Structure formats: structure tokens, C-alpha cells
Amino acid sequence: MNLLAQIWQSETLRKKVFYTILILVVYRILVQISVPGVDIDGVREFFTSGENSVFSMYSMLTGGAMEKFSILMMGLAPYINASIIMQLMTVVVPKLESLQKEGDAGQKKINFYTRILTVIFAIGQSYGVLYYIGSNIPSVNLGNIYDVLPLMLVITAGTMLLVWLGEQITEKGLGNGISLIIFASIVSNIPTIFSNILGSVGSITGDTGKLIPFVVFLALVIVLVILTILATEGQRRIPVNYGTGGQSMASNLPIRVLQAGMIPIIFALSLVTFPSVILQMVQPENSPVADFITQNLNPASSSPYFFAIYTALIVFFSYFYVSIVFKTEEIAENIQKRGGFIPGYRPGRETAEHLSDVSFRLNLWGGLFLAFVAIIPMVFTLFSGTLTSQDLIVSGSGIIIIVGVVLDLIRRINDQLVTQDYDKLK
Template identity: 35%
Template sequence: MLSAFVNTFKIVELRQRILFTFGLIFICRLIAAVPLPGVNAVAIRDFITAQGGAEGGLFGIMNLFSGGALLQCSIGTLGIMPYISASIILQLMTAVIPHLEKLAREGDVGRQKITQYTRYLTVIICAVQGAAMAIALQGGGYFGLPASVVRIPGVGFVLLTMMALVAGSLLLMWIGEQMTDRGIGNGISIIITVNIVSSMPMAVKTLIDKLSPVDGVAEIGVFHLALLIALIFFVTLGVVAMTQAQQKIPVQFAKRMVGRKMMQGGTSHLPLRVNYSGVMPIIFASAILGIFPMIGSKIPWQAAREWANTFPMSFWYMFFFGVMILFFSYFWVATQFNPIQIADDLKRRGGYVPGIRPGTPTAEFLDRTMTRLTLAGAVFLTAIAVMPSIMTSQFQIPWIVASFFGGTSLLIIVGVMLDTMRQIESHLLMRHYDGFLKKGKIKSGR
């Protein structure tokens, strides 16, 4: 593997792409550190921490995906989330709007048009969220914020904050697209991964503080540290296995005439991913459940506020969290996986599943198979998602440390790293270099 890393810098094109990607990552971290004009970032940080921003929930997700920009109150506070929200909205609308569905089938031209719509919708979402955040900052005591957050309130502050937040998000969106085109890996996903990994030094520092003895007694012993290392190893191994797990449906193609040439048939496979929905169910469930503690904290009753503080780590939160993950897993598959279209494409190309008649029976077979695979993937997602909450509530592990043992963070990091490694692997094998995987080595390449 070390020789494969060395070989990545021997290929001029691959080296340029990797260095270009690192340069854009550096710019992204600068954006997360530039503060908003006219805002007291220290007061914002204290307020969000007091509201449980570092303990999951909606504030936790926003701060996680923005790489700590929310706590810093920087121009990158909105991060790349508006672009992701716009992409998800258009993906869901593609299944119900005939015009978007037609564009999705037109190849590169249609995808470029959908990308253009996504950018327009991103601007709208950024403007709405930026204006809402500016008004919330300026609202002061009504939202629970200290009065000293905004130094010079007024219409000018709202417009300036909105423009700064929109500019920061659009700049990150542009950087992500440039990273995809001229760098290595998927730019948007890499930006999210870097933002998540940026909190790892703080997690390591927190863990070291727990290991350091106070009055001769340490909160975490060496035995507990060994258990944590073993746990993160096996959890990561399970996430990698489930991310790549798929069921291959055999497909037989018959001989057919193309012009004057007889095309040979053969056997191929239709891969169905076990975790088809990826990390989206966890994001949806976390965002929805994170709203209720925010509403409860605004109710002027002591019982409601106490419930808002204890609910994110309670049994009922994890129960509803798991139920919503199961629901959104099936919801995402139902909107994105179209067995009827797949069956029609196979029939048009002369393909069929052995033992299953083409057309409607094939679509029903694919639907049944995907339903069973989705159940396995949803149960796995639920177990991974609730693990950080269990570690925090039952074993008193700090949230910033527990978040790397499961949940959204680990799933995104593993998925993006595997995708980036596959792209680097393809560059190496194309230049007749040994890749990272043993099965990808070319024995007669030299």
C-alpha cells in the first residue's frame, strides 16, 4: 500500500489533481474561519453550546457539516447544506414532475439542465436561510440570544449578513464543482468529509483530557481506551462491508440483430445495494427530531425546557429515531428506485432474469428483492445511528468523541474515502501501476 501511495505522485496528472484538491480544501477551511461582519462570535458560540449544539440535534448537524463554522459564526455558516438540500429536493421532484423526469432521461444535456436548476434553487435557499439567520441574530432576547450579539442592528445588517452567507455558500458550491472536474473524488462530498474530520483534533484532545488523572483518578483508564480502539475498528469494518455490500441479480441477454451484425448474448449481473439510501435517512430523521427540542426550549414552562434538554439523550428519542430511519429508508428507495423502468430497459435490450418472465413479473421480483435488502440496510443504519447516543448517555463518553463511532460522521467518511480510493485506483491501473487492492493488480503490466 505504501508503494501505491508513492506511485500516485509519479503520475503527473494524478499528482496535479491531488495537489489541486488539497489547495481547494485549504480555501474551504479559510472560509470557515472568516467571521461575519458586525457579529460577536464569542456570544454566539456560548449560546449554541448552552442550547446543546455540540450534543447532536439540528444545531449539531449544521455545525458538523459546516466544519465548526456555525460555532465560529463565519461566512461559511450555511456551508454546503443549501446545495445538498436543493439537490435532494430536485431528486425527489424528478419522480413526480414529468418535465424533470424527461430531463433526467436525456443524458448529459438533461443533467446539465437539472444542475442549472439546482444552482438557482441553491441561491433561493441560501437567501431565505441567510435572511432568517440575520433576523434571528438581530432578534436578541426574543430568540434567547444575548443582546450583545449584533453590534449595529438594522436593515443594513440583515442585508449585509444575507449577502455574506449567500456568497460563502455559493463559493463553497463552486469549489466543490471545480474539485470534481479538476481534482480527485466528488468535490461536495469531500468538503463535507473535511468539515467532519476537522473536529477530530478536538475529539482527540477531549479523550486525552479524560485519560489525564485529576486528583490521582482518571475518568477513562487504559482498559477503556483499548476497548474504544477495538470498537471503532470493528464498527468501521462493518460500515465498510455494509457500504459495499450488494446482491447481484443474474441477467441473461439473448442474441439480437443490430443492423447486419449479430450481437452475442451472455450473462451479466444487476447489482442492488443493501444500503441503497446511504446516509440520507439519518440526516432526515436527525433534522426532524432536532426541531422538537428547539420548540420546547422556547416554551415558557420549566417542565418543557427540562424536557428539551433531556430528550436528545432519552430512550424515546432513540426509539423514534430508529423508527424514522426505517421509514425514510423505504421512502428514499420508493422515490429513487424504479423497478418498472429497470424491467422495461432490460426487456428493450433483450435481457431477462432467469426463471422470471420479462415485464411486470421482473418488476415485481426486483421490488420484492429490494424491499428485503432495504430492511437489512435500515436495521444496520439504525444500529449505527443510535450508537453515539448510547455511548454518551450510558457510558458518559463525550459527544464529540462518540460521534466518530457511528452516526452520520462515520458513514460519510467511509463512503467518501472509498469513492476517492476507487478513483485513484483507476488512475493507477490505467497507467499500469499496482493499485491499493490485491485483486486490482495487473500481473503482466510490466
Template identity: 35%
Template structure:
């Protein structure tokens, strides 16, 4: 405890880190305040009564991702999901459209162009999605019926999404952690206390306090496994050739280093992207007024087809993002250029093939485990856990919360270690080595 307090003092003593943390907290506070600002003209009392009568399903999940703004008809009701959907489209377009592929390879200038195109696409998605949200989510009795109000509401919802996007970018640039992920996480956490106490009261009333304790223990075990899979790495040994020192008079033996290949190299982005796509059937079903069929099945949070498609997309997105984030060919070329080699493997193409094969072996179990964690809420609901609490029992919410917290802690850790302070953990490293498996946990 003493070391932890000392670490907090060290964090506060670093002016840059202190300013970044305060900036992040301030921008997150603005996001939370904005989620309670209702679209002008909407009757909050009527909306609350109709929402409570028709709540449930994946709509509750979408409301959780926006910090409740979706169900409150807030100016931030669309949240950050349109921007994420636009990012998905741009990433997929980079595979098939040569000009976008070229921009992806142009470095910083290409990244700025892609970001600008993503913002324009976000506006288009918002303009298309906002009317659907208004007509299908806000009860006619709770809103004006004029065309002027509809136009202003669409403009407000679009502007609200763009403002949330700007907040996320400001957090990433001027704050600490990934801004987009933090905004999603803060929306998720905001509903955790209510869901926790609702589950507790329900269990106590039914004489099932022991069952509630079992649920909490199981949840802690899931969190521990999630941390292991997110932090897990496989260290590939790399030997560097001998170098001449002292003006070429003596040879210095090459150092032995390691390439840490993560079990989950893509982080939480596959889960966020897959979840964004899973909201599409809900939007279409609402827009068309569909009450049955495949769209309704895919919008059923606890349904078989929803969870099957969700798990499949997580696995595919994990491979997709791993291929984007990790380039074995470039790693092999850099290693060869610096005189390094993997013992027993020829430099060049053989090394690239070896790294690619090792990465595939790591990504497969990692992606399957992520998919399993993502569908745990549906399994928990089968055992009688209420939906509001089951969302935190594994699932997208848990994966995002754990991943974002670990990523933010690692950034704080980097600031501390770069100034020769002890890190947040006793070892100075968030990820420790598990000698039995050669993995960090």
C-alpha cells in the same frame, strides 16, 4: 507496505489523477480557511465565551457538520445544509409536480435546469435562515445592532453558502469524489482529534483506561460493520443466449454474468438528507425562542423522540433513493434487449418483479442497519461516553466518513485500473467477495 508505496507512486505518475487530487485538496483547504473567517463586526472573544457557556446538544452536531464555522460565526456558518435542504425539496417535488418530473426525464438538459432551480431555492432558504442564525446564535453583546450590519451579514452568510456550494460542484467536476459529501466529511474530521483526546483524558483521569480501550475496539467493530453494509452486494446471475460467430458458421455459448444489487444502493445521501431535516426543529426552536415542548424534544440530540424520528427518516429516505437510483423495469428491458435472462425467471415483467422483490429484501435490512448505526451515539452516551466523542461512535458522522472515503477510493481505483495499474487493494478491487454469504465486504 511495498505494494502500497508502489501504488502511491502510480497515483502520482498519472497526470490527470494527480491534478484532480491536488485540485480537491486545494479547494478543501479554501473551505477550511473560510470556516475561520468571522463575519465582520462580530467580536470573536465575546462570541467564544458565550458559545462555551451555552454549547451542547444538536447545536454542537451542526457546528461539527460545518467544521466549526457555525459556532465561530464564520462567513461559512450556514455550511452546505441549505443547499442540501433545497435538493430535498426538489427531489420531493419531482414526485408530485409534473413539470419537474418531466425535467428529471430530459437527461442532461433537464438536470441542468433542476440544478439551477435548486440554486435559486438555496438562496431563498439562506435569506430566511441567516437572520434566524444571527439572532439566536450570535449573542447581542458580540455583534453590532444596526440594520445595515444585519443586512450585510445576511448577504455574507448567503454568499458564503453559495461559495461553499460552488466549491462542492468544482470538486465533483474537476477533483476526485463527491464534492458536497467531501466538504461535510472534512468538517467532521476536523473535530475528531479534539474529541478523541478529550475522551482519553477524561478516562485516564477517572482510572478508566481499559474502558477507553474497549470503546476504541467497539468503534473499530462498528466501522467494520459499516463498511460491510455499504459495500455489501448480492450477485444476481444473468445468462446470455448463444450467439452466432464466424459469419454465422458456428454458435458461441452465451456468457454468464452477474447483476450486483447493493444492500445499500443509495449510499450516504439518506443519512445526509435525514440529518438536514433534523436540524429544522433546532432552527424553529431558536427562531421562536421555544424552551419546551415537542420542538425542544426533537432538537435533543440524545433524546428518544429525536432518535426515533431520525431512524424512521433514514429508513424512508433509503427506500426513496433506492427507487430513484435503481430501476428494475429498465434493467429487465435492457437485459431482454441484449438477449439476457435470469435462470428460472421469464424475461420482461417477471424479471422486473423478481429484481424489485430482491431489491426490497436487500434494502429492508440495509436501511434498518443504517438507522441503528445512526442512533448509536445516543446509546454510547447512555454508557458514559462524552457527547463530542460519541458523535463519532457510529452515527451520521461515521456513516458519512466511511461512505465518502470508500466512494473516493473507488474513483481513484477506477483511474488506476483504467491505466492497467494495480488498485489500492492487493486484489485490484476495493470490495472483495465473501463466499459464505455471496456478499462483498
């Protein structure tokens, strides 16, 4: 309550909070606007039937925008994919790497390229989703390009509008706008899921067998949230000594356990479910390959192959992403230039190797933890007997996103309050 009082007393912080809430309300209103000319009831029934686990899971991450056939049905997926690819390309393409080092001017150009790539991804992904929906729902007529192209343009424009709303929060509001929109999408599903579960218990023909597993899952979510907070805040502090003017100053270099954040799960889930998505779109008949994919590479399957491949991919992408963004040679060089050293290790190459070893060990535990949190809700639905993925208030990836966004908001608020107190002393 003391923190809320401090936020209210700070005019600047209060305005940022209200502005952020306003943008999020606008976002939720836009989600309710459906693309014209489409059988919304047929689309909603298709996504809630439980037979399309991959797209149903994606619909949950968009706050139900896909099952409403909203103008924002693609969510921020194209922008997230474009941002990750651009971040990886800054290491591979020398021109982008030099732009990254130019400060704000270079970052503006990279953001421009990211938006262009987002448009390309949004067009391609919207076509794939529309093709899939049109081929599975008879009442949705998307038989020719003249029917599909206007919808593709509307959905692409919706994605870019959503990106713009996120940027407005980042510039004028509180926190990272893109993360907050994803956070709002996940949280917006919770009241509906509670209502469905409690409604089924109260009805005469309802499935009362869902209540106990649902309560158990709520307890499991609380445990996972606590573990995720500890893992997110967990870090290895490398001691660093700096010698200036004949005096030694002790400091530390923090390396987080979850260095890659949510990105390994995004990559792994996209890759492991890609065959299922293609299969649902093509729908081949009497194919052994299709049968194997359906049974082993589907989030709704109980196959150990899926969980093993999913876990391996999360750990792999944890190493892959961190190896690109955590440049130990540059860090060691910067420490050496500032007259610093890690006790027990020579400046330069030996320091870089030590940082790489520490990062390697942390990545193993961080990747395994991400895989654990991502898989546990899936395993729970398989062995609960009654719950489906649509009955879960939040997925494993959703837990990591929610915890990360809330912790980031708390940090930003505290920083803003400290800055305000410092300004008063001037």
C-alpha cells in the same frame, strides 16, 4: 505504499490530487474567516456549553464553522437539501424528468435550478440561525432587519462559494467535491477533540474520568467502520442471461444493501430535530408540549421515544427514497430490450416484481443498519456517564460519510490507473 507510488508516477492523477488538496486547504482557511461585527467569543461559548445539542451537532458537521460564526457557517446543508428535493422532483414534475433524460444539456439546467433553490434555502436557514443566536446571546445584537440582512447575504454568499469550490474539485480534481468538503469538515474536528480529551487528563483540575470511555469509544468506532465497509460494499447480484446470435452470455445486476446511502439519515435527523430547533428559537414558557419535545425529541435526551422515532424515520426514508430512484419497471424493460432475462422469471412485469421484492428486503436490513450506526454513538454518550456529544471524534452519520468517501476515492484512483494502463497499450 505501492498505490501511492503509482499515483505519484501518474502525472494526470498527481495533478488532480494536488488540486483537490489545494481546494480543501482554501476551504479550511475560509472557515477561519468570521463574519464581521459579531462577538465571536460569546458565540463560541454558547455552542460549546453543551446546552444546545442540535446546533452543536450541526456545528461539528460544518467543521466548527458555526461556532466560529464563519462566512461558511451554513456549510453545504442548503445545497444538500436542494439537491435531494430536485432529485425527488424529477420523478414528480414531467418537465424535470424529461430534462434528466437529455444528457449533459438537461443536467446543466437541473444544476442551475438546484443553485437557485440553494440560494432560497440558504437565505431562509441563515435567517433562522441568526434569529436563534441573536435571541440567546445578549452580546450579539441582531434586533432589526438592517443588522440581519447584511449577515444573511454574507452567509448565503459563503454557501454558494463553498458549492463552487466543490464543483471545482468534481471537474478538475479527484472525487466528488461536495462529499470531500463534508469529509474534510468531519475529519477536521478529530485533532481538536483528541487535544481536549488529552488536555483534560493532563490538567490538575481536568476530568480524567473521560479517558477510559473515550478509549472504549475509539474501539467502538473501529468496529463500526469495519461493519460500515462491509455493508457499503455488500450487494445482492441478480443473475441475468443475454441471448445474442444464438449464444447465451451470463451477467448480473448488483443491488446494494445501502442503496440510499446517507440520505435517510439526513431526512430523519432533520425531521426529528425540527421541533427542538423551533422550540429553541421560540422558547415558550410553561408549555406541556415544549416539555415533551425537550424530553423526547432531543438528541441529547435519553428518551426511548427519540430512538424509536429516529429509527422508524430512517427505515421509512430508506424505502421512500429508493422507491423513487430505483425504477424497477425501467430496469426490467431495459433488460428485455437487450434480449436478457432473469432465470426463473418472465421478462417484463414479473422481472420488475422480482427486483422490487429483492430491493424491499435489502432496504429493510439497510435501513436498520443505518439506524444502528446513527444511534450507537448517541446511546454510548448517554450511558458513559462522562462523555458528551462534543467529546466524540465522529458521529454515526460521520462514520458512514467517511467510509463512503474513502471507498469512492479508492475506486476512482483504481479506475484512473486502469485507464492510464489501457492508454499505454494503444
